[in-house]
């Protein structure tokens with residue numbers, strides 16, 4: 001488990017390998033569409049060491065940062081998912097599992113029969129369920145909008161260092 005400090009060091013060391021991936025929607029989570037609160041590194045910063053430029057080029061795996069909400073960010077944490085596609089698939093099942101775990105549907109009549117504090121609890125739970133549904137829809141929508149996904153682009157400085165490395169071999 002990487003500490004926060006260790007993570008900062010990794011970011012400092014590897015950040016130049018990533019390019020920022022923008023969408024026309026603005027500062028919203030690339031995955032679920034909620035307001036973004038930070039950036040997600042794809043592939044994760046903890047993995048980039050194991051994915052040298054040469055390999056990423058061969059497999060056409062872009063190294064990008066995308067806007068991300070805090071919930072998706074912490075769900076992904078440092079999971080070894082190297083593309084936005086893999087990350088979208090993971091997040092969909094993640095929120096789906098959360099939804100199913102919490103999903104005990106109450107009818108309005110049943111709720112009105114509950115005591116006040118229990119009513120509050122049930123309503124809060126239902127709001128949470130709505131949020132999961134909203135996120136899952138956003139994720140599914142993004143998954144199909146492949147034209148907005150990042151694609152591999154050649155990175156001039158890394159390209160250069162690669163040439164240099166092969167010359168010295």
Ligand SMILES: [Zn+2]
Nearest residue numbers: 029032069072
């Ligand atoms: Zn999100």
